[in-house]
Amino acid sequence: MSTLKIENLGKILGGNTILDGLNLEVEAGEIVALLGPSGSGKTTLLRCISGLESPDAGRISIDGRVVYDAGARVNVPPEGRKLGLVFQSYALWPHKTVSQNVAFGLEQRKENKGEIGRKVTEVLEQIGLGALGARYPGQLSGGQQQRVSLARAFVTEPVLLLLDEPLSNLDAKLREHARAWLREALKASGKTAIFVTHDQSEAMAISDRVAILRGGKLAQYAPPEQVYDQPNSLFVADFIGNPNIMDAQAVSTEGQGVRVLVNGATLEGVGVSDPELGGKVRAVIRQEHLELGQPGAANTFPARHVNSVFLGAVWEHWVEVGADRLRFHSPHKLSGDLLTMHVPREKLLVFH
Numbered sequence: 456m457s458t459l460k461i462e463n464l465g466k467i468l469g470g471n472t473i474l475d476g477l478n479l480e481v482e483a484g485e486i487v488a489l490l491g492p493s494g495s496g497k498t499t500l501l502r503c504i505s506g507l508e509s510p511d512a513g514r515i516s517i518d519g520r521v522v523y524d525a526g527a528r529v530n531v532p533p534e535g536r537k538l539g540l541v542f543q544s545y546a547l548w549p550h551k552t553v554s555q556n557v558a559f560g561l562e563q564r565k566e567n568k569g570e571i572g573r574k575v576t577e578v579l580e581q582i583g584l585g586a587l588g589a590r591y592p593g594q595l596s597g598g599q600q601q602r603v604s605l606a607r608a609f610v611t612e613p614v615l616l617l618l619d620e621p622l623s624n625l626d627a628k629l630r631e632h633a634r635a636w637l638r639e640a641l642k643a644s645g646k647t648a649i650f651v652t653h654d655q656s657e658a659m660a661i662s663d664r665v666a667i668l669r670g671g672k673l674a675q676y677a678p679p680e681q682v683y684d685q686p687n688s689l690f691v692a693d694f695i696g697n698p699n700i701m702d703a704q705a706v707s708t709e710g711q712g713v714r715v716l717v718n719g720a721t722l723e724g725v726g727v728s729d730p731e732l733g734g735k736v737r738a739v740i741r742q743e744h745l746e747l748g749q750p751g752a753a754n755t756f757p758a759r760h761v762n763s764v765f766l767g768a769v770w771e772h773w774v775e776v777g778a779d780r781l782r783f784h785s786p787h788k789l790s791g792d793l794l795t796m797h798v799p800r801e802k803l804l805v806f807h
């Protein structure tokens with residue numbers, strides 16, 4: 456049984472369709488990232504799951520219980536959905552200590568005082584804040600405050616955690632550490648979690664599956680490696696990882712393989728969506744799959760070197776091929792104007 460099941464969810468706001476018959480299932484213990492362009496409906500979806508927003512159509516079940524059903528007029532309020540919410544702003548009480556902040560949800564439920572103390576100590580230990588229970592939020596770093604907000608969500612033993620851009624208030628360096636820590640903490644707790652992020656690497660680093668939204672629908676829902684290596688559409692290929700994209704023409708096909716004409720060169724690639732022979736297609740090459748090749752070798756094409764920038768660990772090089780500018784990385788500086796570029800045939804993705 457899935458911990459979260461969303462069926463045909465619809466939401467209209469200000470006359471616009473924001474969620475458009477969306478379906479999504481999250482298994483127990485799974486971490487799912489909601490990723491998509493601005494305005495694709497990520498926050499609205501999270502708010503509908505939480506009960507803070509009411510959908511207009513469809514059904515939401517949490518842990519096997521229907522919490523929203525448009526047809527049956529079921530709409531369980533947020534506090535009845537057994538959720539843990541973690542906000543971007545942390546939303547901590549400034550005048551309460553860390554322990555008091557974490558205890559708050561349990562006190563609201565009128566749990567036994569001794570039991571509350573035990574649970575708070577346990578969750579603070581678990582989340583690496585054991586020594587900081589007596590401090591006030593103002594005496595903590597951003598990363599520590601984020602941990603408190605997570606501890607506060609954990610302590611109520613929710614069946615599902617909803618996190619709204621949980622790391623976006625941290626500076627870049629802290630954020631990189633925090634994403635590894637957040638995945639570890641969620642996995643150690645065994646909790647099911649769904650989070651919204653604008654950051655692709657964060658989505659991929661933390662989640663088991665990425666749900667990519669486009670116009671209120673699911674564009675692709677798959678593990679991070681699959682979304683990256685096997686995007687199911689040009690939209691997903693382009694959205695994830697900022698790849699090189701060129702106009703091309705499909706010349707012939709053989710099974711999944713497709714031969715394309717790109718800027719005068721004939722290359723072999725993988726057809727993701729059925730290309731029409733002679734028709735216009737788009738050829739996608741990720742930056743790390745483009746490399747220098749030997750003139751005359753298979754799947755190579757000539758290019759003119761136009762620019763290079765040093766990024767520390769690697770050089771980023773820009774080359775021109777016909778009207779296209781392509782980007783690739785290498786550990787070396789480039790010499791020479793005219794280059795031969797190579798792309799392995801399984802790394803050239805062709806979209807209709």
Ligand SMILES: Nc1ncnc2c1ncn2[C@@H]1O[C@H](COP(=O)(O)OP(=O)(O)OP(=O)(O)O)[C@@H](O)[C@H]1O
Nearest residue numbers: 468469473491492493494495496497498499500653
């Ligand atoms: N109260 C509202 N009334 C009308 N339109 C709204 C309202 N709230 C949100 N919208 C619109 O709904 C769409 C989806 O918004 P939502 O915040 O869910 O997207 P998002 O994917 O989270 O975007 P972002 O990445 O920018 O946070 C946007 O076009 C937004 O302008």
